[in-house]
Amino acid sequence: MRCVIAGGGPAGAMLALLLARAGVEVTLLEKHADFLRDFRGDTIHPSTLRVLDEIGLAEAFHRIPHRKAYGLTLVTDTGASRLADLRGLRGGYDYIAFVPQWDFLNLLTAEAAKYPSFRLLMNAEANGLIRDGGTVRGLRYHDKDGEHELRADLTVAADGRGSTLRVAAGLAPVEMGAPMDVVWFRMPREDGDPGETFLRVSTGRLLVAINRETYWQLGYVIPKGGAERLRAAGIEELRHHVGRLLPFLAERVTLLGSFDDVSVLTVALNRLRRWYRPGFLCIGDAAHAMSPVFGVGINLAVQDAVATANLVLKHGPSAVAAVQRRRMFPTVVTQFAQRVAQKRLIAPALEGSLRLTRVPELARIPVINRLTRTFIGNGVRPEHVASR
Structure with a gap:
């Protein structure tokens, strides 16, 4: 099987690594010359830390300079309140690691480069799809040498919220708005x-x-605006x-x-109703743009990649519909929680109608803290690497 992935972000890089480990011939395209861009999502949650552990990269990851956060604190005009404490979360990791995204991506692609079936093309921007009847058979891209074609059994759009390939596939997200x-x-x-x-x-x-x-x-x-x-x-x-x-x-x-x-x-919150065409799949922000609320964007993208690798390695390129079935539920639930936070906290705060005189220490209420730390740390339906 041959796979081509457009977009060297967390979803694309993780999927490329997992497929390369399994011997799949995979090409990853990144439109920039490097991964060095500031103010990108870089909160690595326990769900992602466990994935790194499962593929033997946890130790290398922790050698990267990072800052651990064990909880979430809200500070108002009247003082500070601990909203969630991740300590005690099961699974071996009870903290969020803040690390520059470019270091995370360099780690993944350097590990993928150890496998002969992996190829990384930098300064290569996907701009169209190759079709055979109703099936996608690869993509077109351009670089400094001109226009090229890459044929593949599976083409994955991991090229972000402004995905060119998503548009080429005739897929449009439903916008949910952000204040x-x-x-x-x-x-x-x-x-x-x-x-x-x-x-x-x-x-x-x-x-x-x-x-x-x-x-x-x-x-x-x-x-907004x-x-x-x-x-x-x-x-x-x-x-x-x-x-x-x-x-x-x-x-x-x-x-x-x-x-x-x-x-x-510019904050966006949206998702596709349909993530795929025959031979083609959208994952990460190309399938669902996440609000920065809870800092879960990278982690949802990584979970998409793990689920895609598990299903494609088991069932082949025809598993694209199964990927959507598995990942739609956690996407919907997470975006619902983000919309509630936007409506109940962020919008009123910006409008000046929110009155926070005294915020309770929610982390001290066992039931609420267990739910909060599980949602933030593990996410909804956390994925595990099936191919070791």
Whole structure:
């Protein structure tokens, strides 16, 4: 069997590795020259850590510089509240590992390169499908040398939420909407700063603060489509709000010189009704764009890849429908939880209608904490590698 995968993100790289380990002839296309792009999803949850363990990469992964988070903390104007504690989660891993996504992708593709059936093409962008009747038989791509064709028994679109191949296959996602976008930027971290990653909520304002050891990765949440309004108000406006939310950064925010120092993530929440055509399959963001709520995007993508490898190695390319049947339920449930959080917390916070006087310590309520840590840590229907 020959497989070609468009997109060298978490879904594509993990699937390519799993297939190559099993001796499948697999080509992975990545449209960029490297994986080095900032402010991409990089929260590796226990479900993904277990997959890495199952394929013998856990030790190598943990040698990559990373930061462990054992819970989720919400900080309001009245104080901090522990919403979830991952300690005690079964399966050997009870923390979220924050690691740059490019390091994660380099790890996966370097391991895949050890297998002779694997090929990685960088600077190669897929732009069309090869069809034989109603069946997809490969893809077309271009690189610095021009246009090329790659024929395959299975063609996988893992090329993200703007998937070119998804469009070529005539598949369109159903949009569920999101009330926010996110402005990402960095601030230096100093001794005496808080130690944990946390969510800061105030009336009309919301910000995510991720501890990166030497710096803070900050995500300032803005109303959907509000980036232009923020730019029009000037960089001083952003500095002011960040300083009000995080007083310990009040003097450092002047390091934000201009909007060239920030990156805007346009948040999308959608999914395909149908993920496949004969000989063709969408996985990861190409099948379902996830909101950043709960930080589960990478992990859903990896779970898609594991399920795809398990089913394709057992049943062949015809298993594309079975992949959707297996992965649609966890996608629907996870997106439902994200929509609830967007409706009940994020939208009211941005509108200024949310009143948080005292948030209960949900992590201290055993039943709620077990449900929360299981959902965040393991996800819905976690996958395990069948081919060792």
